Amino acid sequence: AQKVTQAQTEISVVEKEDVTLDCVYETRDTTYYLFWYKQPPSGELVFLIRRNSFDEQNEISGRYSWNFQKSTSSFNFTITASQVVDSAVYFCALSDPIKAAGNKLTFGGGTRVLVKP
Amino acid sequence: DTAVSQTPKYLVTQMGNDKSIKCEQNLGHDTMYWYKQDSKKFLKIMFSYNNKELIINETVPNRFSPKSPDKAHLNLHINSLELGDSAVYFCASSRRLAGVEYEQYFGPGTRLTVT
Numbered sequence: 001a002q003k004v005t006q007a008q009t010e011i012s013v014v015e016k017e018d019v020t021l022d023c024v025y026e027t028r029d030t031t032y033y034l035f036w037y038k039q040p041p042s043g044e045l046v047f048l049i050r051r052n053s054f055d056e057q058n059e060i061s062g063r064y065s066w067n068f069q070k071s072t073s074s075f076n077f078t079i080t081a082s083q084v085v086d087s088a089v090y091f092c093a094l095s096d097p098i099k100a101a102g103n104k105l106t107f108g109g110g111t112r113v114l115v116k117p
Numbered sequence: 118d119t120a121v122s123q124t125p126k127y128l129v130t131q132m133g134n135d136k137s138i139k140c141e142q143n144l145g146h147d148t149m150y151w152y153k154q155d156s157k158k159f160l161k162i163m164f165s166y167n168n169k170e171l172i173i174n175e176t177v178p179n180r181f182s183p184k185s186p187d188k189a190h191l192n193l194h195i196n197s198l199e200l201g202d203s204a205v206y207f208c209a210s211s212r213r214l215a216g217v218e219y220e221q222y223f224g225p226g227t228r229l230t231v232t
Contacts, residue, residue, distance in 0.1 A: 035220060039158075045207060045223035052217075089158055095218060103148070103211055103218045104173050107160040 002027050004094050006108035013082050014116050021077040021111045023092030029053075033095040034068065034075045035105065040088040048090075051075060082115045089113075120144050121224040123208050129230045130198055138193045138227045140208030147212060148172075149191035150221060151183060154205040166191055198231045205229070 003026040013019050025034065036048040049059065051068050059066045063080045079086050089110045096104040121142045130136050142149060150173070151163040165173035166185040180196045191208060208224040 033218060037223075043205065043228075044225050045209075047220045047222060050220045091160065103213075103221065104162055104165065105152075105160075105221060106162075110158045110160075 002029075002094050002096055002106040004092050004106050004108035006090075006092055006111050008111045009109070010112040010114065012114045012116065015084060016081050019079050019082050019086075019113060019115075021079075021090050021092075021113070023075045023077065023108055025073050025075065025092070025094045027073075027094060027096075029096070033103070035093040035095070036066065036075075036077050037091045037093065038088045039091065039110070045091075048077075079113070082113075084115050084117055087113060087115045121208055121210055121222050123206075123224040123227050125227060126225060127228050127230075129232065131232055132198055132200060134198050135194070135196045136198060136229070137195070138206055138208075138229075140191045140193070140224055142189055142208075142210040142222070142224075144210055144222060145212070146210035146222075147188055148210060149185065149188070150209040150211075151191065151193050152207040152209060152223075154207060154226070156204070160207070164191075164193075195229075198229075200231050203229055203231045 005024045032053045034051045038046045056068050065078045067076045089112045091110045092108040093105040124139045148167045150165045152160050153163055154160045163177045164183040168188050169185045182194045185191045205226045205228050207226045209221040211221040212219050
């Protein structure tokens, strides 16, 4: 069975600090996708990144960066120079590709990030 | 233009009632989903449809019945509502191209409160 663990339930930082969110996953599949989503206080789920299991390159998008390490089954997310607008719950998710179409996502429990001014 | 829309945004109803939530996507995606987010923010998939065909049906009480009249719409009907059904329900859609499964885009959510 697929499993995603986000051990940090809540992280509080002061603006401009860096914050790293941990994500550890379990799967027996050799091909899978990993995702990060952001859920701000307004409640919607915003897609941030998709990573293929065969692509272990780290990725940077503005102040966001992701570190994918297949050897440790981790897909960590770092926000550099955090801002108040980064305050949200962040979810890591793992896809289950067993179906011919579609993608069953298994979500981690989420990490609430609170950025104080 | 809204990519994935849901109506209503809020739904307050009494135990035992029947209610429906509607979802529409204008992204041209083939696959649509329903997720439930409980009070602790835990997200779990309920159903998925691909081109109007049910492909994922998790362990969900049969009081919940999804219906997909076409690939752009996926509705959720709930019979005999119970207190435990109170949650936020998210609709999502995704596409698959050349064997690559792309990300799911979520609707704004419907907050269901059963009293």
